[in-house]
Amino acid sequence: MNRWDRIEAFVEVVRLGTFSAAARHLNVSSSHISRLIVKLEQQLGTQLLYRTTRQIKLTETGQIYYEHCRHMFDGFREAEAAISDMQSSPKGVLKLTVGTTFGERYIAPLVNDFMLRHPQLEVRIHFTNRRVELIEEGYDLAVRMGVLEDSSLIARRLWDRNERVVGSPEYFSRFSPPSTLQDLNKHQCLVGSRDRWIFSDKGVRREVRVSGRWHGNSGLALLDASLKGLGLTQLPDYYVEEHIKKGELIPVLGDFQFKDSAVWIVYPRHRHLSPKVRMFIDFLVEEIEKTKHQG
Template sequence: MIRDLNDTLVFVCVVRLGSFTAAAHALQIPKTTVSRRVRELEQAIGVQLLRRTTRQLSLTEAGAVYYEQCKSIADTLEHAERAVHQLRDGPRGWLRVTVPFSFGVSWFAPLLAGFRQAYPEIRLEILASHVPMDLVGEEIDVALRLGALPDSSLIARRLASFPTGIYAAPEYLARHGTPQTPEELLHHQTLTLHQARRDVGYVWPLRREGGRLRDYRVEPSILANDPALLHDALLAGEGLSLAMDQSMQADVQAGRLIRVLPEWIGPPQDLNAVTAREHLPSPKVKALIGYLKAYMPDGVA
């Protein structure tokens, strides 16, 4: 039989605070009511839970067992109440976000600044990493990740899709010439991500607008596991790189990079906001995801 849960919660509060008086103050009910509810609980389950003296309150053996089993119920209800208060009070508090190193670009920082202006009671902790972090173990609220997400224990919300193209520094093109067709890429130095590997070797998928992607062979001079590592080599004139257009925009405008084979397009890179499946999104998480989806740079959402 299920007993009155309120009586159990009153009992847990008494044990935690160490007295009927303190529990009465915390629960904002008369001390006599606290005493009566604990007594009725003991009568209902047929055992004494507390030893009462004029100086001390202590648990019986049965009371200790009952308390250990019931305190998690009280904790769950407290968490639920805090979640409801968050909904009522709006987004606030620390928001822990992980992003790829390659997001250290001029268009992303203003987005975060705009988010902070829109939600001044949210404080951001940004963790940059070139490898996916354990969202639960590292207490990450949101992870921004590019590309496919093989981990089915996570929930992904697509924010944008970034087009990609081929780029090079003017210094590299001055030394090695500019390729005129994708087939010529095989004879150039290329800066390539590890995942470009296929059975036939390393390839870049490319297409003309309106056409289908086709794999073109490349011979990497530098391999890396993060686009940011390739970016420095690209600026140094070490080769050609297939990269997100949005990440290259500032360098192109400054004359540090040139778009090569501009009529050829690489595969789009999806940006996802990822959260752990076991947690319901909090108001602050929903605020960040909604803001990023609404204010991503034009043409990529």
């Protein structure tokens, strides 16, 4: 550390022209600056400065040494300025992962709006329903749906997510609507990525295994199959709300509807979030709040 103190003192003396000016800049005494320069010259085994009562002047070796050291300290200042700038505005690459349908419909447009505000930001979005390991796979954050598992990640709730069981009017023209969870055994259930549907039975979470002749891992495909009368399906409300309002789907088992699910934004636990992550999270929360109120 002493070497850097000596080099910094030397650079500032040359840059500012006097020992006293360098001392004021570094908040030390002139005698301390003088001692640092002497020690630096002893360390290098050469004289760097000619000292007179009126001015200082670089020796030939001092000039060469100063040019190298000046560029080094200029680089330090530029690095500090760059970091300070990064702390005030989002730059660099923001890497996030989101669920496919919800991400395409709600998150991607907001990401695009955020990029318009911050043209120096680069964004990489990965759409997948797979649970991505954020730290291991190098992501800044994720938008996840459902009930969160215990983890070391920090989570912020973005949106309530209610699970709805629905069928089309055409389907219910052939089958009586279920009134109990046991009635699901009598129905064709459209099975998604999980063969267990989640319910709330008198305030207690309950999972019911379902079966049918349709299986798939796409929410939009499940929705289409339900609209075409192939069976009952359980989907989050953002898939089915518009179709319920239009009468194209009929919700059932409302007394058992599971409401303790949500859409979350999750990110690794760091002491200081980078501006790109912190500002994007704040932007996302604010814009989704607006969407809720408009709805």
